[in-house]
Amino acid sequence: MERLSRATAGDVAPAPAPATGIVHLGLGAFHRAHQAVFTADAIAEAGGDWGIAAVAPRSRAVLDPLLEQDLLYSVLTLDGERVTPRVLGVHSRALHAASEPEAVERLLADPAVRIVTLTVTEKAYRPGSAVLDLLVRGLRARAGAPIALVSCDNLPSNGRRLRELVVAELGPSIVDSTGFPSTMVDRIVPASTDATYATARDVLGLEDRATVGAEPFSAWVLEDDFPGGRPAWDLAGAVVTDDVGPWEGLKLRAVLGVHSALAYLGALAGAPTIDRSLALPGMRDVVERFIATDIAPTLCPPEGVTVERFGQSALARFANAALRHRTLQVAMDGSQKLPQRLLGTIADRRAAGSMPLYATLVLAAWMRFVRGSADDGTPLPLDDPLADRLRSAPDLLALDAVFPPGFADDTELRKQLAEWTGALERHGVLGTLAGLR
CATH class of the missing domain: 3.40.50.720 (NAD(P)-binding Rossmann-like Domain)
Incomplete structure (x- = not known):
């Protein structure tokens, strides 16, 4: 041709x-x-x-x-x-x-x-x-x-x-x-x-x-x-x-943060693409709660825009099966992406005295992803500039190249992450999502 x-x-x-x-x-x-x-x-x-x-x-x-x-x-x-x-x-x-x-x-x-x-x-x-x-x-x-x-x-x-x-x-x-x-x-x-x-x-x-x-x-x-x-x-x-800030916050947290959530949870569950991750039983409900209860309180959207509607529009885009957007592609470079996409949401909610339940689930999923295997034992590649440090770190929260000050010393955050990590280890992603319905 x-x-x-x-x-x-x-x-x-x-x-x-x-x-x-x-x-x-x-x-x-x-x-x-x-x-x-x-x-x-x-x-x-x-x-x-x-x-x-x-x-x-x-x-x-x-x-x-x-x-x-x-x-x-x-x-x-x-x-x-x-x-x-x-x-x-x-x-x-x-x-x-x-x-x-x-x-x-x-x-x-x-x-x-x-x-x-x-x-x-x-x-x-x-x-x-x-x-x-x-x-x-x-x-x-x-x-x-x-x-x-x-x-x-x-x-x-x-x-x-x-x-x-x-x-x-x-x-x-x-x-x-x-x-x-x-x-x-x-x-x-x-x-x-x-x-x-x-x-x-x-x-x-x-x-x-x-x-x-x-x-x-x-x-x-x-x-x-x-x-x-x-x-x-x-x-x-x-x-x-004159002010990109409100749009930027929406994109980083309500679009890319949710994208990363679908990537890590989906990859652990064996979903090859973002649309199939979103279609997993219980996944849409969990990411909708992630948007409404964890992300929305941390943002001041542009006039006439609500975080929940913006997030719903992102989910409609993620459901486009024709894109074949691989979960492993979105999961790349997590140590560089998560500070902007996820950790700010967690830090803001903790500063307000709240525990971001679904954001910490996403963080726990990334920590499991870093360990290199899906729920069924399939090896998962770690394409990340800090791959060696991530794989060898005895305490990921102590990595100051990824986590801002305060994360490592937050005992309540550690407790919540330990609960999610235990649930993911015992039940996998699908079982953990089922327990939230």
Whole structure:
């Protein structure tokens, strides 16, 4: 079968990308199905030289197919049995940071580039990371040309966190010409599999080795801090606001926290995907209680939004079986994700004098997951930057790289975790859920 390219795409070929105005660090599935789509729609609405130069930090797994396909790829919107394909061509360049660091640095230094977006996972937001070092080297050569650095990773106050890291390297004067808008991004984009590629072949009649599948829902909330201008993302459906915080809290706790709950409980119970985890007997009732009794009291949602309704909408999205979102994929990097997704909920409820019953069940499930086997004895992989420390730790709560101060000394919390751990060991996830009905 022919490969997707400008020569083979025919009527579905998009217009050529405009000149580069954005550099994106991280060529993963989420960027291709989220920021790239918003940017293509913004250009269609209002024009502008906002072509995206995508930088793959290490792996060439997506980069090479994209180059072979004239920087074209498809986004497959998966809604039950319905698949809606769209071919994107908003990328103007694609580079490999590991083998072309000087080219990436020159690109970051180019004054025509006015925005850098990042989807590099929580692990990259630490001093000395390869991505941060690359970004800093490029910024040093900009000579004051205005730019916005836009973190699209799931971190609280992600813009402020990125600003702290950059200022520590370049000094406070960098903020005179640099914006650091915080953002909230949301779309479920599972890793592409052989089934994803087969679906692309069926609906396109072409081979596409850079395709991604995604849910219909997509959201982007951005703080308005762009000294060099920005695409008309608001005309493409994004929300531009002075305060991202309420949206961020909803996403981290009522969406991602619940996502992690389904991942760890489901993986222990043998559910391969998030939708099948949600369908386990008693699971929906437990996560609904998790949202209503543990998460909702810790959040101040945007005007007109309730945490419970927002959580219910997330559950409807998680039930989309067409996504085939693997529990083990969502469970990756738990030591980096849970402080934002779960531990804040627990800390806030404990500070208010309450014991978060369902949040501690999720934490106990993660602790069991770390031990490496499902309820039926099936081995579970631990894909986590702290894997060795997690597996060897005699007391997980004492790991200050994961848990904030106070967790290890909270005797009531330890007692509740011990009760949940005992229930999970004796009865497994299904038996524990049955006991809550």
